[in-house]
Amino acid sequence: MKIFLDTANIEQIKEAADWGVLDGVTTNPSLVAMENKKFEELVPKIVALCKGPVSLEVVSTDADGMVAEAEKLMEFGPNVVIKVPMIPEGLKAIRRLAQREIATNCTLVFNATQALLAAKAGATYVSPFIGRLDDAGHFGMELIQQIVAIFDNYAFGTEVLAASLRHPLHVVEAALAGADVATIPWSVLQKIVKHPLTDRGLDQFLKDWAKVPK
Numbered sequence: 001m002k003i004f005l006d007t008a009n010i011e012q013i014k015e016a017a018d019w020g021v022l023d024g025v026t027t028n029p030s031l032v033a034m035e036n037k038k039f040e041e042l043v044p045k046i047v048a049l050c051k052g053p054v055s056l057e058v059v060s061t062d063a064d065g066m067v068a069e070a071e072k073l074m075e076f077g078p079n080v081v082i083k084v085p086m087i088p089e090g091l092k093a094i095r096r097l098a099q100r101e102i103a104t105n106c107t108l109v110f111n112a113t114q115a116l117l118a119a120k121a122g123a124t125y126v127s128p129f130i131g132r133l134d135d136a137g138h139f140g141m142e143l144i145q146q147i148v149a150i151f152d153n154y155a156f157g158t159e160v161l162a163a164s165l166r167h168p169l170h171v172v173e174a175a176l177a178g179a180d181v182a183t184i185p186w187s188v189l190q191k192i193v194k195h196p197l198t199d200r201g202l203d204q205f206l207k208d209w210a211k212v213p214k
Helices: 010-019 029-034 039-049 063-076 088-099 112-121 130-135 140-154 168-177 186-193 196-211
Strands: 002-006 024-026 054-057 080-085 104-109 125-128 159-162 181-184
Touching (some): 002 010, 002 186, 010 039, 024 181, 039 054, 039 063, 054 063, 063 080, 063 088, 080 088, 088 104, 088 112, 104 112, 112 140, 125 140, 130 168, 140 159, 140 168, 168 181, 168 186, 181 186
Parallel strands (some): 002 024, 024 054, 054 080, 080 104, 104 125, 125 159, 159 181
């Protein structure tokens, strides 16, 4: 399973890249706004740091506007993926962009039929929002299982990108369900790399090593 970092923070992206685990980055308007930097200054840095796909989201709600935005966003680099909402106009935009071989990420997917439509329209990725489904009283990870099964049934090339992951167990469950990608917030990635027994074991090794005659 590929790991994308769900952030627009440069330092977080640098650190994940240094770990050697960064396969891509996903952003959205909310994440970009949190950085309090001009979009035109921030995005080139993200695209330069991340060698894999970088999802940048359109804010238009009509297909023509989405395609026009996509053309401008693609100027940031060949690894840019256009993030498009799961709405009828979004499907139109995905189809038009796919015909031009521009990669797309269909976001705000909350059921398997939405994912099916996005795949048929030609989306490169579909992003089911697991945490938000859990918040609404549903079993979000079941959606990943359904989409993976449907895509396997019909040999769709669209990748399943598990999004809105809130804790390490979500990441494990997404991997077990066969998600192609998990996009993970920095806070969750930090929790994944740490374990109290790892820390305790390292501390003991260092204490024992200090006792070895020099």
